Amino acid sequence: MTRRSFHHESEDARRQALVAATLECIVDFGLQGATVRQIADRAGVTAGLIRHYFAGKDNLFQAAYREVVETMFDTAQRSADEHQGDPLARLSVFVLANFKPPVIDQRMLALWATFIAQTGVDPALAGIHREGYISYRETIEHLVKDAMEAAGKASTPEDRRAQAIAINGVIDGLWLEGCMAADMFSDGELGRIALLAVERLTGLTLPIEDPHFLKKD
Amino acid sequence: MTRRSFHHESEDARRQALVAATLECIVDFGLQGATVRQIADRAGVTAGLIRHYFAGKDNLFQAAYREVVETMFDTAQRSADEHQGDPLARLSVFVLANFKPPVIDQRMLALWATFIAQTGVDPALAGIHREGYISYRETIEHLVKDAMEAAGKASTPEDRRAQAIAINGVIDGLWLEGCMAADMFSDGELGRIALLAVERLTGLTLPIEDPHFLKKD
DNA sequence: AATTGGATTATACACTTGAATAATTGCAAA
DNA sequence: TTTGCAATTATTCAAGTGTATAATCCAATT
Numbered sequence: 237m238t239r240r241s242f243h244h245e246s247e248d249a250r251r252q253a254l255v256a257a258t259l260e261c262i263v264d265f266g267l268q269g270a271t272v273r274q275i276a277d278r279a280g281v282t283a284g285l286i287r288h289y290f291a292g293k294d295n296l297f298q299a300a301y302r303e304v305v306e307t308m309f310d311t312a313q314r315s316a317d318e319h320q321g322d323p324l325a326r327l328s329v330f331v332l333a334n335f336k337p338p339v340i341d342q343r344m345l346a347l348w349a350t351f352i353a354q355t356g357v358d359p360a361l362a363g364i365h366r367e368g369y370i371s372y373r374e375t376i377e378h379l380v381k382d383a384m385e386a387a388g389k390a391s392t393p394e395d396r397r398a399q400a401i402a403i404n405g406v407i408d409g410l411w412l413e414g415c416m417a418a419d420m421f422s423d424g425e426l427g428r429i430a431l432l433a434v435e436r437l438t439g440l441t442l443p444i445e446d447p448h449f450l451k452k453d
Numbered sequence: 454m455t456r457r458s459f460h461h462e463s464e465d466a467r468r469q470a471l472v473a474a475t476l477e478c479i480v481d482f483g484l485q486g487a488t489v490r491q492i493a494d495r496a497g498v499t500a501g502l503i504r505h506y507f508a509g510k511d512n513l514f515q516a517a518y519r520e521v522v523e524t525m526f527d528t529a530q531r532s533a534d535e536h537q538g539d540p541l542a543r544l545s546v547f548v549l550a551n552f553k554p555p556v557i558d559q560r561m562l563a564l565w566a567t568f569i570a571q572t573g574v575d576p577a578l579a580g581i582h583r584e585g586y587i588s589y590r591e592t593i594e595h596l597v598k599d600a601m602e603a604a605g606k607a608s609t610p611e612d613r614r615a616q617a618i619a620i621n622g623v624i625d626g627l628w629l630e631g632c633m634a635a636d637m638f639s640d641g642e643l644g645r646i647a648l649l650a651v652e653r654l655t656g657l658t659l660p661i662e663d664p665h666f667l668k669k670d
Numbered sequence: 671a672a673t674t675g676g677a678t679t680a681t682a683c684a685c686t687t688g689a690a691t692a693a694t695t696g697c698a699a700a
Numbered sequence: 701t702t703t704g705c706a707a708t709t710a711t712t713c714a715a716g717t718g719t720a721t722a723a724t725c726c727a728a729t730t
Contacts, residue, residue: 240678240679240680244676244677244678244725244726244727245677247677250677263573265574266570266571266573266574266575267484267485267570268484268485268574269574271716271717271718272717272718272719273716273717273718281678281679282678282679282680283679283718283719284678284679284680284681284719284720284721285677285678285679286718287718287719287720288676288677288678292718292719293718293719342573343573345569346570346572346573349566349567349569349570349572350566350570352562352566352570352633353483353484353563353566353567353569353570354483355563355566355633356480356483356559356560356563357482357483357485357486365633366633366634369630369633369634398646398649401627401630401638401643401646402623402627402646402647402649402650404626404630405622405623405625405626405627405629405630405646405647405650406619406622406623406626406650407626408622408625408626408629408630409621409622409623409624409625409626409627409629410618410619410622410626412622412625412626413586413618413621413622413625416569416572416582416583416586417583417586421618426618429615429618429619429622430619430622432615432619433619433622433623433650433654436653436654437650437653437654456693456694456695456708456709456710457708457709457710458695458696459695459696459707459708459709460696460697460707460708461695461696461697461706461707461708462707467707488686488687488688489687489688489689490686490687490688498708498709499708499709499710500688500689500709501689501690501691501708501709501710501711502707502708502709503688504688504689504690505706505707505708509688509689510688510689
């Protein structure tokens with residue numbers, strides 16, 4: 237029996253590769269199929285190596301969830317950051333970013349749902365989720381505040397809190413719909429619906445910078 | 454070795470008991486912990502019996518998901534049916550029903566997320582989901598149409614489609630928020646936010662029949 | 671060139687998994 | 701009371717589980 241050849245990797249690269257393999261396995265085989273052997277196989281290493289980088293399977297899964305949360309959050313966040321100085325555009329692109337890949341993606345939904353489901357079992361996952369949720373809502377609240385001020389509209393903190401909660405809800409809910417049943421919506425439809433909803437919820441009029449969401453007629 | 458005593462049950466009762474035990478196990482132990490032995494144990498029978506009622510574990514899980522979908526849908530549906538003849542009240546109570554138990558419930562979220570996650574792996578589950586989703590959205594669209602007409606507001610089918618999508622999104626998203634972080638919201642707050650959102654999305658003014666959601670001040 | 675130490679593999683282990691089968695039980699009809 | 705049969709249990713099986721441990725490889729250091 238000849239021994240398998242291998243080469244060393246930097247610690248970061250290996251960890252990230254294992255996390256990536258974990259996510260792929262969850263998408264392809266579900267939580268049940270995402271076993272250490274399956275994951276190791278996907279990453280091109282042997283199962284034992286996982287224990288060298290992570291204290292256990294739970295630990296690996298937590299790292300994987302962190303990556304998912306960051307991907308979803310950072311995508312929208314970065315979109316907004318491209319429009320410094322224009323609060324209305326910032327709010328608009330932030331909302332719309334949630335309705336393009338990589339955020340809107342059936343695989344992303346599978347990952348998200350898998351981890352949300354585990355939230356009740358692994359408190360560490362619950363913590364990661366909550367942290368991300370709070371950041372997200374604070375970001376929305378901040379965006380709304382700036383947008384309202386830019387439009388010269390008065391609003392109380394209570395208003396903004398309720399608006400942020402509602403906007404977060406619309407985004408989440410429509411994102412769900414889009415991931416689950418992409419074929420039921422025309423191109424850019426969900427983004428436009430989301431933006432319209434945000435306009436009605438806030439009373440603002442928002443610009444559409446992204447040609448992908450422009451209504452064609 | 455004495456043999457365990459048992460008594461016969463009607464087929465329906467047994468199947469339902471097994472389904473109930475399945476849901477309990479998923480909530481308590483997650484998908485990984487919901488093994489045939491755990492489930493059988495919870496139901497007070499032996500593992501082998503499951504195979505007598507269901508072709509396999511997959512089959513049992515599909516039945517369990519059907520029950521979840523029905524519970525969530527029927528609760529809101531039945532609330533609306535209590536207000537025959539008053540379209541505005543029907544829409545209102547339908548929306549609000551999603552923010553009371555048993556619909557808003559951390560356990561319900563755990564179940565929902567678990568099955569959604571499996572949707573990508575088991576096409577049968579995907580079918581069950583889609584069926585429920587379509588029914589739900591059609592119901593909303595119908596409720597909105599009647600409410601608009603009762604209020605004497607004109608609306609095109611395209612408007613109603615977009616409104617139904619958005620309303621469905623708000624309900625789903627806020628429901629998620631409420632299940633995941635009940636402690637971050639005051640009593641009845643989410644329901645009020647949802648109703649306000651629906652009002653803004655439709656331009657309607659909706660009555661609050663349910664004292665649970667009346668704002669106290 | 672020899673040595674060292676961490677990265678990686680291979681193997682082993684104790685246990686759990688879903689499923690299959692055979693043996694029993696309890697009930698209902700005769 | 702007996703008999704028949706479906707419902708239920710007990711047992712078994714092969715495959716797969718996460719983890720532990722020891723053997724090996726590679727790269728950098730000396």
